[in-house]
Amino acid sequence: MKQYRVGIIGCTGMVGQRFATILENHPWFRVTALAASANSAGKTYREAVEGRWAMKSPIPSSMSELPVYDAKKDMDQIVSLVDFVFCAVNMKSEEITALEEAYAKKECPVISNNKQHRGDPDVPMIVPELNADHAQVIETQRKRLGTKKGFIAVKSNCSLQSYVPAIHPLLDLGVTKVLACTYQAISGAGKTFETMPEIVDNVIPYIGGEEEKSEQEPMKIWGKVENGVIVNAQKPSITSQCLRVPVSDGHMAAVFFSMEQKASKEEIIRRWNEFKGPAQELELPSAPKQFLHYFEEENRPQTKLDRNLEGGMAVSIGRLRPDTQYDYKFVCLSHNTLRGAAGGGVLMAELLCKLGYLD
Numbered sequence: 336m337k338q339y340r341v342g343i344i345g346c347t348g349m350v351g352q353r354f355a356t357i358l359e360n361h362p363w364f365r366v367t368a369l370a371a372s373a374n375s376a377g378k379t380y381r382e383a384v385e386g387r388w389a390m391k392s393p394i395p396s397s398m399s400e401l402p403v404y405d406a407k408k409d410m411d412q413i414v415s416l417v418d419f420v421f422c423a424v425n426m427k428s429e430e431i432t433a434l435e436e437a438y439a440k441k442e443c444p445v446i447s448n449n450k451q452h453r454g455d456p457d458v459p460m461i462v463p464e465l466n467a468d469h470a471q472v473i474e475t476q477r478k479r480l481g482t483k484k485g486f487i488a489v490k491s492n493c494s495l496q497s498y499v500p501a502i503h504p505l506l507d508l509g510v511t512k513v514l515a516c517t518y519q520a521i522s523g524a525g526k527t528f529e530t531m532p533e534i535v536d537n538v539i540p541y542i543g544g545e546e547e548k549s550e551q552e553p554m555k556i557w558g559k560v561e562n563g564v565i566v567n568a569q570k571p572s573i574t575s576q577c578l579r580v581p582v583s584d585g586h587m588a589a590v591f592f593s594m595e596q597k598a599s600k601e602e603i604i605r606r607w608n609e610f611k612g613p614a615q616e617l618e619l620p621s622a623p624k625q626f627l628h629y630f631e632e633e634n635r636p637q638t639k640l641d642r643n644l645e646g647g648m649a650v651s652i653g654r655l656r657p658d659t660q661y662d663y664k665f666v667c668l669s670h671n672t673l674r675g676a677a678g679g680g681v682l683m684a685e686l687l688c689k690l691g692y693l694d
């Protein structure tokens with residue numbers, strides 16, 4: 336497989352640090368440019384993350400002495416050093432929109448973890464196991480941007496990364512409604528226990544914008560491509576509540592759902608255990624061998640025990656049982672900065688490489 340030179344925009348942040356650690360030994364991707372804000376620019380990566388390295392493994396040695404560029408001012412230089420960039424930044428919303436479009440227009444594809452372009456019908460939001468066919472809208476987007484190579488592809492919000500894959504293999508049974516309550520880790524806010532002491536011994540019942548994303552983004556993932564753009568699905572109807580809990584990594588969800596053709600518990604579990612998609616069929620390097628794992632134990636999945644399943648790229652499901660108001664209820668878990676953010680971004684980039692969109 337061809338080797339690709341990649342950049343990390345937002346390399347000092349929680350998601351950026353994850354990108355750095357998972358790209359360290361990647362078989363196809365080599366990090367050749369790092370960028371963040373003007374505050375970090377001019378430092379080496381080691382200096383820029385000093386005192387705020389939040390990963391369990393050390394700073395990758397191949398990156399620790401690389402210079403950190405200013406993502407805006409040094410754009411031309413960054414673009415000359417890479418084949419595409421991963422982007423996860425915390426800036427004003429309109430600045431992120433402009434930054435990502437500017438990279439794309441300079442013929443540098445952007446694999447984004449930011450929310451700004453998620454609603455655009457010609458910007459694919461891909462979970463490689465679920466909707467790899469949405470990549471085709473890149474051609475429409477390139478026409479709009481006036482590019483030959485540049486485009487933006489986005490990763491969905493981390494909150495839905497457990498329950499959307501779990502509901503997906505059941506859609507043809509006519510899933511009518513879904514209720515999902517999420518219990519989300521503090522790394523999802525770019526925080527650690529040191530930088531978010533108010534979460535210790537506490538639950539915070541509000542995460543700005545999260546419930547809207549949890550309800551709306553699945554409809555795009557389950558949408559169909561028509562006339563070169565994604566037309567959102569109209570069902571199932573989803574309602575959610577998102578809570579911040581005192582957990583470092585891993586978003587849990589308690590899910591209730593109903594369907595038109597009621598399937599047995601065994602049939603649902605069989606569908607989960609047998610489910611695979613293009614990520615597995617194409618043997619993408621970051622793909623979990625088994626995407627959905629069903630635990631028979633009553634007290635699983637547990638965040639601490641199961642978030643790192645298959646390198647943090649699998650989804651853990653358990654406690655499927657009938658409900659008094661919906662047909663069934665279950666719990667599910669995914670690692671928010673691995674499958675839910677950087678790992679999911681890397682897997683999407685692997686898919687787009689295989690499909691030829693990054694050449």
Ligand SMILES: NC(=O)c1ccc[n+]([C@@H]2O[C@H](COP(=O)([O-])OP(=O)(O)OC[C@H]3O[C@@H](n4cnc5c(N)ncnc54)[C@H](OP(=O)(O)O)[C@@H]3O)[C@@H](O)[C@H]2O)c1
Nearest residue numbers: 345347348349350371372375406423424425522523525676
């Ligand atoms: N954490 C998660 O689990 C998660 C999951 C999915 C999506 N996301 C999304 O990913 C993005 C980043 O999240 P995060 O948790 O990694 O945030 P974070 O830890 O606060 O990191 C923010 C990054 O943005 C950079 N930045 C800030 N201002 C900038 C500017 N003017 N120009 C260039 N870079 C700038 C920072 O660089 P400096 O260090 O130089 O300031 C830092 O590298 C957000 O859009 C978030 O919604 C996060």
